[in-house]
Amino acid sequence: MASAMVANGDLSAVKFPAPATGRVAAVYSEVQNSRLDHALPLPSVLKNSFKVVEGPPSSAAGHPEEIAKLFPCVFGQPSTMLVPSQLGEFPSGQSLKIGVVLSGGQAPGGHNVISGIFDYLQNSCKGSTLYGFKGGPAGIMKCKYVVLTPEYIYPYRNQGGFDMICSGRDKIETPEQFKQAEETALKLDLDGLLVIGGDDSNTNACLLAENFRSKNLKTRVIGCPKTIDGDLKCKEVPTSFGFDTACKIYAEMIGNVMTDARSTGKYYHFVRLMGRAASHITLECALQTHPNITLIGEEVAAKKETLKNVTDYIADVICKRAELGYNYGVILIPEGLIDFIPEVQQLIAELNEILAHETVDEGGLWKNKLEQQSLKLFELLPPAIQEQLMLERDPHGNVQVAKIETEKMLIQMVETELEHRKQRGAYKCQFKGQSHFFGYEGRCGLPSNFDSSYCYALGYAAGVLLHSGKTGLISSVSSSIFFRIQSFLVGNLAASVEEWTVGGTALTSLMDVERRHGKFKPVIKKAMVELNGAPFKKFASMREEWAINNRYISPGPIQFVGPVADRVNHTLLLELGAEA
C-alpha cells in the first residue's frame, strides 16, 4: 500500500505556478493540498442567469433620522436579492476594476471571499482586474496593492489565514485619509471596493461608500461580514464567517479536555475562549460539548452579578458534584467576562483615573482613593490579578482587560472560597484547577466546508453587487422569509448550498448612533447573545443537567470529507429555527 508510506504533513512541495510574492514555494501538508482543489458548490441562483430585485426602502437599527443625516447619499437603500431570470441582466462584455481589502483580525474563510469575487469577475466580467490592497485599509490609503491573478490566488483556495494580502487595523477616518482613499480610487480607476471586516470595518465601508458617492466617484463599496466572534449578524446576515470554523476548533479541544477530565477524575479545567464583546463562541462551544459550567457574559450583566456571585455559583456546582462523587469538571469562560461585571467595570474605571494622576505608594495608601465597594473588590482579587490590573496598561494608560487571565483569577477565587467551605465542613474534596486559553489556535485554521462555501458565495455575491452598480450594501448569503415559509421555518444556510439565497443588505439598516465627544457616530451594533434567543434558551434548559451529570460531547477534529463534513453550528441552526 504505497499510499501508507506518506507521512502526515507531507514534506513534498506543491508544484503550483507561484508568482514572485505570496506563498512562493510554500510547502503544504496533504490536508492543505487536498483542500486546494476542493470543489465549491455555488447557490443555484448564481449558476444560471439571474436579475437583481429590490425590496422596500430600508431604515436603521436605531435613530434613523440621525443615520439619514450621516449618510445622505446611501441611507434608505433597499435590500436586494438575486432571483432567477431568463434574461441575464448584465452585459457580459463589461470589464471592471475592483479592489479588495481585509480588515481586522483573522477569520477562517477570508481567502475564499477573495477567490469568490475573483471567480465571479473571471466568469462574468472578462478582462477585469482585481487589486488586493495589502495590509488592510492602510493599503488603500497608501495605494499599496498586488494585482491578483489565477496563479496568485490558487495556493490560498480553502486555506486559513489572511496572508494572501494580509490585514490591518487602521481606519479611514480623517478627511485626509478619505482624500487618500479617493486618490487611490481615482488612480486605479476603481469601479468598486470590497471591504472584508467586522462591525467597525463595515461601518467604515459605508462611510467610504457615502464619501465616494458624495464626490461623484464611480467607485462602489460593498462590505462582507467577518468575525470569529459571531457578533456581526442580523436578519439578512445570519452569521459572520469564521465563527463556524473557530467554534469547531475550540470545541475539538474542549471535547479532548473533557475526556481527559473524566479519565483523570481530579481536575477542574477552566477554559477561556475568545469573544471579548459577546459570548457567542462560548455559548456555541457549550452547545457542542456540554460543559458542567458555562458563563455567558450577557447573562452576568443582565443579572447584575458580582464577581462573588460568579465565584459562588462555580463553587456551588463543585460542591454539589463532590457530593455525587465527581471531583472534576470543565468550565467555559468568555474572554470578556469581567467586562460584563458592573462592579469590575467600576473598579477599572477608578483605577484608570487614579493611576493616571497618582503615584502608587508601596504602603498602599493610594487605595484610599478607591470607592469603598471597589476597594472591597480589589482586596478580594488574587495578588497576581491585582498586579495585572496595576501593570498591564495600553498606550492610553487604560487597563488591558483582554490581558487579564480571567480563568486563572477564577481558579484562585474558587480555591479560596472552597477553602472556606472546607473549614465549615461544606466541602470535603481537594480542588485542583487547570487553566486553558484557546485563542490564536482558532483564528487561522483551515476553514470548515461551511465557511469555505459561505465565504465563496459571499465573495461571488459581492462581485454581482458591484457589477450591478450597488454601493453601501453588505453581501448577504442567507435564508429569506420566502424560503422560510416554503420550507417550514427551515433557514436555508442550514440547507444545501444550492438553495442559499443571495443578495445585499443596506449597511445603514444595521446602524445606530453613539454619542462620542459630543457628536453622533454611526455604529453597527454588535449582536450580543440574546437571553430570549433560541441558542441561549436551549443552553439554559440543559445546563443544570450538564452541571450535575456528565453529558460531555467530544466533537472531534473537523472533517473535510465524509458524512460529517458539511455540518453547521448549533447557533446558526437554532437561530434559523431548524433545530428544536
Next chain:
Amino acid sequence: MASAMVANGDLSAVKFPAPATGRVAAVYSEVQNSRLDHALPLPSVLKNSFKVVEGPPSSAAGHPEEIAKLFPCVFGQPSTMLVPSQLGEFPSGQSLKIGVVLSGGQAPGGHNVISGIFDYLQNSCKGSTLYGFKGGPAGIMKCKYVVLTPEYIYPYRNQGGFDMICSGRDKIETPEQFKQAEETALKLDLDGLLVIGGDDSNTNACLLAENFRSKNLKTRVIGCPKTIDGDLKCKEVPTSFGFDTACKIYAEMIGNVMTDARSTGKYYHFVRLMGRAASHITLECALQTHPNITLIGEEVAAKKETLKNVTDYIADVICKRAELGYNYGVILIPEGLIDFIPEVQQLIAELNEILAHETVDEGGLWKNKLEQQSLKLFELLPPAIQEQLMLERDPHGNVQVAKIETEKMLIQMVETELEHRKQRGAYKCQFKGQSHFFGYEGRCGLPSNFDSSYCYALGYAAGVLLHSGKTGLISSVSSSIFFRIQSFLVGNLAASVEEWTVGGTALTSLMDVERRHGKFKPVIKKAMVELNGAPFKKFASMREEWAINNRYISPGPIQFVGPVADRVNHTLLLELGAEA
C-alpha cells in the same frame, strides 16, 4: 439535503445497550459516533491460524548480570513472533480469566488495546472472562474490577480517554503490595494480566511476572507500550501508542498558530509541548510543521548549553529574521527543556537544599548560600520565574520543574536580550511574544487511524501471548528484519496493517539497572532523541532553512476518512528507514 440539518456535535444520544456503569447514556458527537463502528483491520497473521516461534535467548539493555539476578525466573527469555501455520496452535476450547489495567497518564488508543484483547478472547477463547481493574494498579491491589462485556466495551471503541476503567499512578512495590496482587490473582483465578503503561509500569509488569512465577502462580503478565511522549521504544517496539495522535493534534494547533503568525506579522509564538523526559513530541511536531526555531532538550544537554546560550540562539534568529523583514515566528519548546540545562539542574539542586534548611529572608541574604554560578543564573531569571522556583514545590519540598512556564520565561529573557541589542543598534524591531502550552488537549483526543489499529493489534497480540502461556513480555507489533529485507528497508508499521508483524519482546531485554539507595533497581531506559538518529538528522539538515525562510506547514485536523486518514508520523517512518 436532510443530512445538512444536523449540527456539529449532534445532540441525539447514541442508543447502545449500555450497562449500569461506564458511559451510560453518553451523548456522542457524530464523529465519535462514526468511530464506534470504524472497522479495524488486523495484521494478516492474526486473521488465519498461526504458531508462536521463538528467537534466541535475550540479554538486557545494560548490566545483564544484575538484571539476571533481579529476574531469575524470567530473564533471558527469547522474543517471540507469530508466523502463519496450517495448524492452529492453541486449543480453541480453552477459556481464560484475564485481567487488564491502565497505568499512568492517558494516551489515545488505550480503549482499543482493551477491545483488542477482548475480541481475541471472544474469538479464540470462548467463555473467557476479562476483568478490568479500576483506577490503575490500585485496582489490582484492592481487587476492584468490572467484568468487561461486549455491551460495556462497545461505547469505547476507537474513543479517546481512559475512562472505561480509568487509570492510576500507584505502583506495586512493597512486599505487602505484591502480596495483595497475589491475593487478587488467586481470588479471581487469573490466567493472565495485561498491564498497559509506560516505562515504569512495564518495569512493574515484569516484576509482577517474576513474582508470580517465583510463587508458582499460573498468572502470566504481559505489558503494552503506552505513552504520548514516545520515549518507550526499541528495535522490536518501534513506537508507543498515543504518540501519533497527540503529535497530530499538537501539530494541527501549531500549524494554525503559524498561519496566524504569518498573517499578523507581528508576534513570536513560543509553544511549549508535552514531553518532560524526552523531546520526541517537539521533534515530531517540528518535522510536521517546520517552525523557525525548535529546541531539543537532548541537544541542549549534549552541547552543555546554558540558558544564556539558548536565549542568544533565539535572539540571533529573531535578529536575522528582522533584517529580512520578518518580525514574527514560531518557536517550539519541550516541556522538560530546563531539566536538560546543566546549570539549571545545579541551581535547582542548590535551591532544594537551601530551602529545606534555611529560612528565606526578604533581604535576600539566603542567596549567599548559592554557588557563584547559580547565583548569577538566578539573578538572570525573570522575577516571576524566580518566584515559581521558590514557591512551587512538591510534597517532598522539591522544585516542580513541570510547573515552570518555560515558554514565558524564555519570552522574558529574549525580550531583555533584544532590548540590549536594540540599545547597541543590533536590533530595530519591536519584539512581541505570545505563549502557548499544548498539553491536555492531546492526551485524550480520538485516536488516529494509526493508533486505533496499532492499539487494537497490540491488545489482540497480548491475548495471543497470554493464551500461549508467555509471561514477562511486552506486546510487539512491529517491523521485522525479514520484512525489512524483503521490502527494501521499509518497516511494516508504515505499510498496510495486513503486513504488520506480531509478537512479544522480553521485558528484561529492555532493562538496565540504576543504583538507588545503595541498591540496584531495574529500569526500562527511556528512549531519548538520538542526535545521530534519522529524525533528528533530518530536522538538523533543514532547520536553518526553516529559521530564515518561512516553510511553515499546516497539517490541519486529523482526518478519519479519505486519502489522508492512514498517514503515520515522520519519526516512525524515518526510524524505519521508510522516508529519506
